[in-house]
Amino acid sequence: MHPIELKSITKRFKATEKGGGEITILENLDLVVPQGKSVAIIGKSGSGKSTLLHIAGGLDSPSEGQVFCNGTELSKLDDKARSMLRNNHIGFIFQANLLLEDFTALENVMVPAMISGRREKECKERAVELLTKLGLADRMNHVPGKLSGGEKQRVAICRALMNSPEVILADEPTGALDEENAAEVETLLLDLVKEEGRSLLLVTHNQDFAFRCDTVYELKNRNLREEKALS
Numbered sequence: 001m002h003p004i005e006l007k008s009i010t011k012r013f014k015a016t017e018k019g020g021g022e023i024t025i026l027e028n029l030d031l032v033v034p035q036g037k038s039v040a041i042i043g044k045s046g047s048g049k050s051t052l053l054h055i056a057g058g059l060d061s062p063s064e065g066q067v068f069c070n071g072t073e074l075s076k077l078d079d080k081a082r083s084m085l086r087n088n089h090i091g092f093i094f095q096a097n098l099l100l101e102d103f104t105a106l107e108n109v110m111v112p113a114m115i116s117g118r119r120e121k122e123c124k125e126r127a128v129e130l131l132t133k134l135g136l137a138d139r140m141n142h143v144p145g146k147l148s149g150g151e152k153q154r155v156a157i158c159r160a161l162m163n164s165p166e167v168i169l170a171d172e173p174t175g176a177l178d179e180e181n182a183a184e185v186e187t188l189l190l191d192l193v194k195e196e197g198r199s200l201l202l203v204t205h206n207q208d209f210a211f212r213c214d215t216v217y218e219l220k221n222r223n224l225r226e227e228k229a230l231s
């Protein structure tokens with residue numbers, strides 16, 4: 001049983017809502033994200049990386065094939081059960097950090113835990129611990145508009161880790177940052193994932209970042225090719 005396992009995934013998109021022919025983006029693709037390991041996916045723009053990540057996290061469904069999260073097949077769950085599983089087992093980090101603008105950094109990080117019904121005091125302690133680890137102890141009461149890009153992305157990492165999910169799905173988490181900030185956020189993310197024993201599925205354009213993960217695949221011609229194997 002793995003935190004995430006994709007079996008024979010095919011994804012087709014219609015060119016327009018009215019039809020206009022279908023394009024196959026992923027075809028017969030298998031992927032395992034093992035417990036406690038980091039997996040990176042690289043590939044050209046438009047190769048289907050985000051599509052793959054959305055399918056792995058149950059945000060989109062495959063045209064064919066199965067997605068398992070800890071042995072549970074996502075398509076067998078109703079919307080409510082799938083949302084709950086996502087909230088408790090999967091942390092998402094997107095390129096655009098999607099923080100709530102009217103909430104402080106601390107409140108943004110607490111949101112996933114409040115949704116899952118944990119006590120406020122406990123949520124706050126965990127959020128403060130994470131923000132402090134990521135060097136934001138003196139930025140907790142800032143709203144996102146008062147934070148730099150790198151700081152916002154660090155808040156988004158804290159939020160993704162808030163419920164101690166088994167797996168983090170990250171779509172170009174450092175894509176919008178300058179080189180120095182990107183390197184810092186990369187290191188913080190990889191260290192935190194390792195320290196907390198989480199699994200990571202990372203999409204990135206950055207080869208150096210990718211090759212710091214345990215396994216690297218290139219998404220090309222609708223399927224994955226292993227570039228670096230788990231040693």
Ligand SMILES: Nc1ncnc2c1ncn2[C@@H]1O[C@H](COP(=O)(O)OP(=O)(O)OP(=O)(O)O)[C@@H](O)[C@H]1O
Binds near residue numbers: 025052
């Ligand atoms: N909802 C959709 N309907 C139709 N086509 C789509 C849809 N979503 C994505 N596509 C197509 O699927 C292909 C893969 O898109 P995707 O966003 O997964 O690429 P990507 O590898 O993440 O690219 P980038 O590196 O630019 O983010 C693209 O050619 C895109 O046009």
Ligand SMILES: [Mg+2]
Binds near residue numbers: 049050171
């Ligand atoms: Mg993308």
